[in-house]
Amino acid sequence: MDATTTALREWALYLAAMGWPVFPLRPGERAPALHGRRRCPGTGPCVEGHQGWEQRATVDPDRIQQAWAHTPYNIGIAAGPSNLVVLDLDTAAKTGRDAPDGTDTLAALCRARGVELPQTYTVTTPHGGTHRYFTAPPGVVLRNTSGSLAQHIDTRAHGGYVVAPGSLLPEGGYELHDDRDPVELPAWLVQALLEKPAQATSARAEIPPERRDSYTTAALRNELDRVQRAARGQHNAILSRAAYALGQLVGAGLIDRDAAARDLTEAAGHMARSDCDCTTREITRVIHAGLDAGTHRPRTARPSTEAA
Known part of the structure; x- marks a missing residue:
């Protein structure tokens, strides 16, 4: 096993130990490495019906060891099963437009409401963006959003996944910036997303x-x-x-x-x-x-x- 595959396997095991179900992404990419519904063979885990990445994501160390045994798969975290809501703050440069970054628009939202966003588990992306991890409040089910909070801010929750730290793209890696435990999503953000x-x-x-x-x-x-x-x-x-x-x-x-x-x-x-x-x-x-x-x-x- 090469060093890259070993490192990615260790990241996958660490994330699973956090209680976050993970699944493999294609090496060097952000797309799931698992087959889609149209190409489902109807065998193995899909013998009783197609199982997508959200259903097949796991925290089982044995399954993770097996999946990352020989191939340097990037890592996806299934946000919903992990009880996570991840703010994906893009840069304007990523979209090719001259506009405020997601970090700037989020700061403007906080100023308008007179609040400060708490520090939480944070990952930086190869394109200069930021993923801020929060836990969903009990009894609240949130879905993915794209730009509904503000420009260059997406969210990943039920039905979505986030590329995990340790993953590698040709442009660079997803790096852990703040390893404190994720805090609960503030009520004003819950309200805005609902x-x-x-x-x-x-x-x-x-x-x-x-x-x-x-x-x-x-x-x-x-x-x-x-x-x-x-x-x-x-x-x-x-x-x-x-x-x-x-x-x-x-x-x-x-x-x-x-x-x-x-x-x-x-x-x-x-x-x-x-x-x-x-x-x-x-x-x-x-x-x-x-x-x-x-x-x-x-x-x-x-x-x-x-x-x-």
């Missing part, structure tokens, strides 16, 4: 008139209960989702915004008193950001056709 463009009123979720009061009462109670029961480490994510959900009701005219903000603030009071980094200022910011976002995508109630 937001969808506003749809036409007819396509929005509708609340029948006869269920309006009971629906609103139950929705309000459920969201406030979730906030009150939020465990340490999940405060921001749960509060952000609750504020967004109640913001949808505010936008529909079903509840009062000020009342929703007061109820959420009261329910979140334990967060500022707990042994974590939550502050009253941050709680207020998360509540109002979530209410604003939800208000722009309201739930609507069908008008009653009953005669007065």
Whole structure:
């Protein structure tokens, strides 16, 4: 076994030990080395149906030893099974356009929201870009995005993979820049990635008139209960989702915004008193950001056709 193959195998084993399922990419490339659906032989691991790279990614050391026994495969990390959300910050030079880099546009997003992005596991790419690894909050399923956060920022989550450190391209290697454990994706980024463009009123979720009061009462109670029961480490994510959900009701005219903000603030009071980094200022910011976002995508109630 040559030195390059040995080094790539050791990287694959190290990443698997982090709990991140890996799979081989073509040597010197970023594409999976596994066969696609169209060329599936229907044998081996695919005997009961095609298994793609996400299904075949593994943390099993024996399988990794076997896969990287003789060939210098690059390494892919299946983001979804790894519970990772990776921010892929490209450079403008990579796209051939004179524009801010992904690092610059991310910094602008942080400034606009008055927040700092926490340091986390980080990898640099051969093209001068950066991969910043975060863990997904419990109960949140995020998908891949391309430019929806800002120019030159993509994300890799469920359904996506990231080229791992140690991998080699003709232009250079993917190098580990910061080896601290990935931190949880900040709530404001979760919220931004969950937001969808506003749809036409007819396509929005509708609340029948006869269920309006009971629906609103139950929705309000459920969201406030979730906030009150939020465990340490999940405060921001749960509060952000609750504020967004109640913001949808505010936008529909079903509840009062000020009342929703007061109820959420009261329910979140334990967060500022707990042994974590939550502050009253941050709680207020998360509540109002979530209410604003939800208000722009309201739930609507069908008008009653009953005669007065």
